[in-house]
Amino acid sequence: MRSRIESIRRALLGVSAFVLLAALAVAQKTPTIKARLDPMTVKLGGQASLFVEVENAQAGEIVALPTVEGLRFGPIGPPGMSSYTEIVNGRVSSKISLTWRIAVQPMQKGEYLIPPFTVRADGRDLVTRELRLLADEDFRGDELGLLEIDAPKEVWQGQPFTLEIRMGIETGIQGRLNRYDLALPWLGELGGLVELEDLPIPSNRSAGKILLNSRQELEVEGFGTRKVGNANFYVLRVRKRFLATRPGSFTFPTSHFEFGHRGDGFSRLLGGGSEDFAYFKRAPAFEVLVKPIPEEGRPIDWSGGIGTFESSAIPDRRDVVAGDSIKLTVEWTGEGNLEFFDAPDLARLDAFRAFRVYGTQDRRTPNRRAVTYDLAPIEASVTEIPAVPLQIFDTATGRYAAVATKPVPIRVRPLVGATGLTSAAPAATTTVDLRDIQTRAEDDAPPAAPSGSALGAVAAAILAGWLALRAWVRRRGDPDAPRERARRRARRELERALRGARTAEEQARAVHAFLAARSGETPEAWAGRDPVAWARSLAAESRRIRPEDADALRQLFARLDAAIWGPANGTKLDERDVLALADRVAAGGL
Amino acid sequence: MHGWIRSLFVAFLTLLASGAYAQESRDAEAIAAYRAGDLARARESWTRVLAAEPRVAGDERARILHNLGNLAFREGRVLESVGWFSASLRLRPRDADTWSNLEHARREAKLDPADRGDLGATLRRLLSAFTPSEARLLALGGLCAWAAALAFEALRGGRTARWFALGGAAFALLLASPWVHGVVTRVDRPALVVEEGKALVRSEPRTEAAVVAEAAAGSEVEEVDALPGWSKIRTAEGLEGWVAATSTFGLAR
Numbered sequence: 001m002r003s004r005i006e007s008i009r010r011a012l013l014g015v016s017a018f019v020l021l022a023a024l025a026v027a028q029k030t031p032t033i034k035a036r037l038d039p040m041t042v043k044l045g046g047q048a049s050l051f052v053e054v055e056n057a058q059a060g061e062i063v064a065l066p067t068v069e070g071l072r073f074g075p076i077g078p079p080g081m082s083s084y085t086e087i088v089n090g091r092v093s094s095k096i097s098l099t100w101r102i103a104v105q106p107m108q109k110g111e112y113l114i115p116p117f118t119v120r121a122d123g124r125d126l127v128t129r130e131l132r133l134l135a136d137e138d139f140r141g142d143e144l145g146l147l148e149i150d151a152p153k154e155v156w157q158g159q160p161f162t163l164e165i166r167m168g169i170e171t172g173i174q175g176r177l178n179r180y181d182l183a184l185p186w187l188g189e190l191g192g193l194v195e196l197e198d199l200p201i202p203s204n205r206s207a208g209k210i211l212l213n214s215r216q217e218l219e220v221e222g223f224g225t226r227k228v229g230n231a232n233f234y235v236l237r238v239r240k241r242f243l244a245t246r247p248g249s250f251t252f253p254t255s256h257f258e259f260g261h262r263g264d265g266f267s268r269l270l271g272g273g274s275e276d277f278a279y280f281k282r283a284p285a286f287e288v289l290v291k292p293i294p295e296e297g298r299p300i301d302w303s304g305g306i307g308t309f310e311s312s313a314i315p316d317r318r319d320v321v322a323g324d325s326i327k328l329t330v331e332w333t334g335e336g337n338l339e340f341f342d343a344p345d346l347a348r349l350d351a352f353r354a355f356r357v358y359g360t361q362d363r364r365t366p367n368r369r370a371v372t373y374d375l376a377p378i379e380a381s382v383t384e385i386p387a388v389p390l391q392i393f394d395t396a397t398g399r400y401a402a403v404a405t406k407p408v409p410i411r412v413r414p415l416v417g418a419t420g421l422t423s424a425a426p427a428a429t430t431t432v433d434l435r436d437i438q439t440r441a442e443d444d445a446p447p448a449a450p451s452g453s454a455l456g457a458v459a460a461a462i463l464a465g466w467l468a469l470r471a472w473v474r475r476r477g478d479p480d481a482p483r484e485r486a487r488r489r490a491r492r493e494l495e496r497a498l499r500g501a502r503t504a505e506e507q508a509r510a511v512h513a514f515l516a517a518r519s520g521e522t523p524e525a526w527a528g529r530d531p532v533a534w535a536r537s538l539a540a541e542s543r544r545i546r547p548e549d550a551d552a553l554r555q556l557f558a559r560l561d562a563a564i565w566g567p568a569n570g571t572k573l574d575e576r577d578v579l580a581l582a583d584r585v586a587a588g589g590l
Numbered sequence: 591m592h593g594w595i596r597s598l599f600v601a602f603l604t605l606l607a608s609g610a611y612a613q614e615s616r617d618a619e620a621i622a623a624y625r626a627g628d629l630a631r632a633r634e635s636w637t638r639v640l641a642a643e644p645r646v647a648g649d650e651r652a653r654i655l656h657n658l659g660n661l662a663f664r665e666g667r668v669l670e671s672v673g674w675f676s677a678s679l680r681l682r683p684r685d686a687d688t689w690s691n692l693e694h695a696r697r698e699a700k701l702d703p704a705d706r707g708d709l710g711a712t713l714r715r716l717l718s719a720f721t722p723s724e725a726r727l728l729a730l731g732g733l734c735a736w737a738a739a740l741a742f743e744a745l746r747g748g749r750t751a752r753w754f755a756l757g758g759a760a761f762a763l764l765l766a767s768p769w770v771h772g773v774v775t776r777v778d779r780p781a782l783v784v785e786e787g788k789a790l791v792r793s794e795p796r797t798e799a800a801v802v803a804e805a806a807a808g809s810e811v812e813e814v815d816a817l818p819g820w821s822k823i824r825t826a827e828g829l830e831g832w833v834a835a836t837s838t839f840g841l842a843r
């Protein structure tokens with residue numbers, strides 16, 4: 001085991017020494033440079049490869065490629081490195097080389113001279129030799145192929161536009177082809193031009209994939225056959241969308257469509273299979289003018305929308321209770337930057353004050369923009385969903401314009417047992433303010449009132465009147481004396497006694513009590529008294545009772561006696577007659 | 591002779607009617623100007639209505655004062671609007687709109703509310719809830735009730751009648767209390783301090799004179815004298831002194 005480790009260690013040491021010797025050997029040699037084109041003649045649309053090889057250098061870089069009109073160089077990648085070492089008769093010989101491969105594509109027919117250019121290797125500047133490239137038209141490709149690009153002449157800044165690229169292959173050779181390559185040298189190279197997502201191709205119209213700029217795959221749409229002259233072409237279509245972010249003119253250089261046949265590596269190795277070939281069809285360069293969006297007339301609430309739009313609004317329900325959610329889908333269609341504008345925020349629109357906005361769901365496609373708003377009417381007075389406006393720049397008229405949906409009638413029922421959600425709505429702001437001016441003239445005249453001194457006089461008069469009245473009343477005696485109180489109560493007592501009397505005798509006692517209270521005597525004094533004689537005696541004492549009243553009293557007494565002692569045997573008299581006589585007597589002065 | 595007197599009477603009535611018509615049209619003009627936002631014109635028209643003869647009185651005058659308060663508030667002179675509303679309430683003390691506006695204006699002017707809501711303020715508000723005429727009529731009603739009670743006592747006598755007479759006297763006093771309160775608290779020329787913050791009360795009507803007191807904005811004072819550009823006031827504490835005439839706002843309007 002130990003001897004095995006020892007042998008590995010020795011081998012590693014040997015390899016290290018070998019590499020060191022090789023490096024020393026290379027370091028002693030001067031770097032050299034070689035440059036060549038392969039092939040030196042290409043068809044228009046095809047490419048040649050520029051190989052730059054530097055020997056005896058560990059590191060290097062191409063300082064700059066020359067500029068040749070009509071010739072387009074591909075990107076410069078990192079160099080490939082190769083090395084080999086040989087030992088002949090104990091002498092070590094090493095070689096290290098750096099190789100760059102750069103694509104070169106002529107844009108026009110003609111002969112191109114690539115001037116010398118500099119490559120820096122291990123700190124030394126090495127210069128290539130002049131190279132020559134011949135580009136010839138591919139007449140056969142022109143006959144067998146088709147390449148058309150439709151582009152708008154003018155667009156507005158920010159307005160998406162579509163390049164429709166149609167490629168065709170003569171149907172006679174279609175079966176022999178296995179390679180299609182669309183060369184769009186300007187793709188990704190034009191500053192200020194943003195490539196957008198391609199328009200989707202329906203699966204039933206997809207014709208497979210071709211190469212794009214020899215690097216990536218591109219799905220194409222089968223577009224049927226078309227007859228041009230005497231030839232029929234099978235046409236493929238690609239639509240690419242762009243958006244210019246700056247105004248000005250954009251020049252799209254010549255594009256090519258390469259179609260042909262190329263065998264795979266295995267069949268080449270065996271020497272079998274059909275011969276490789278390629279044809280090129282060219283589309284001329286073209287320009288698109290991008291106009292700036294005007295500042296004049298730009299609304300504050302411009303959404304950023306550019307194009308020609310149409311809008312519609314569809315709610316998921318139209319009959320709701322206040323506070324219920326309504327999903328309102330607003331859809332914008334048309335030509336324009338449908339994916340990029342800012343959808344209206346309904347919560348900030350005055351027209352939607354009676355609504356609460358819970359959220360939105362935004363769906364964007366190149367040809368349709370749909371925003372679903374989650375709304376809730378908070379008042380039962382709402383009768384419609386208002387129009388949803390969108391401020392856009394109309395590319396058809398070249399002016400700013402508003403695109404609005406139509407109001408949608410709805411019915412909002414009030415919440416049972418509630419007055420609405422207004423008070424709970426955060427958007428509803430109320431404040432305290434003055435009550436309004438009063439505009440109705442007051443026609444009520446101020447009430448006529450006594451003056452302060454008149455009031456004082458009235459108070460004094462009241463006091464004086466009271467004192468005078470009091471003195472006058474008490475001149476006849478104390479009105480609060482028991483006899484006076486009994487006299488005032490006599491009428492009430494008589495009425496009560498008559499109501500309770502069951503016989504004429506009891507009625508007689510009640511009458512006697514009444515007369516006694518009024519005359520200030522005892523009831524017994526009236527038993528058997530002759531009222532007429534009594535009235536005469538009063539006249540002698542300067543007290544008066546009307547003679548007719550006295551006579552009436554005598555008659556009453558006689559009737560009572562008759563009722564008590566007579567054949568009627570105690571039958572009562574009519575109370576009303578008794579009371580009437582009592583009132584008459586009292587009013588007469590008794 | 592009689593025809594001449596009749597013509598004079600008719601001319602007098604015509605003059606009265608035309609004066610009333612002119613005031614109505616000025617009021618309508620002021621309302622229209624206010625609605626249109628022309629506050630200066632509205633102020634001029636309403637001021638002329640107030641100054642016109644025959645004098646607009648009672649509730650109608652209070653209405654104009656209320657509107658001038660709104661106008662001053664809209665013009666940003668909040669303290670002055672407090673003065674206008676206070677003046678209006680002196681003529682029409684129970685107008686809910688004017689009370690509301692007065693409290694709103696006082697709140698905007700960072701003043702204490704006119705009615706703090708405590709017992710004393712409630713009683714004062716109750717006692718001052720009647721115009722002087724209403725207070726005197728109320729007192730007269732009280733006197734009539736007292737007279738009836740006294741008559742009863744004089745005719746009947748006795749303890750009950752005496753209690754009745756006493757109750758009548760108390761009732762009369764109760765009904766007369768607004769009038770009594772008005773008489774006791776009456777100020778001949780009331781004014782409101784409308785100087786922002788406070789007005790400096792000086793011993794003499796010149797700016798170099800010593801400051802003897804300060805009158806807070808929104809406080810009621812009595813104007814006891816006036817000179818061009820100066821008003822002599824008496825504060826609630828009984829201090830007297832001179833302030834700039836623009837510092838006060840007369841409430842008797």
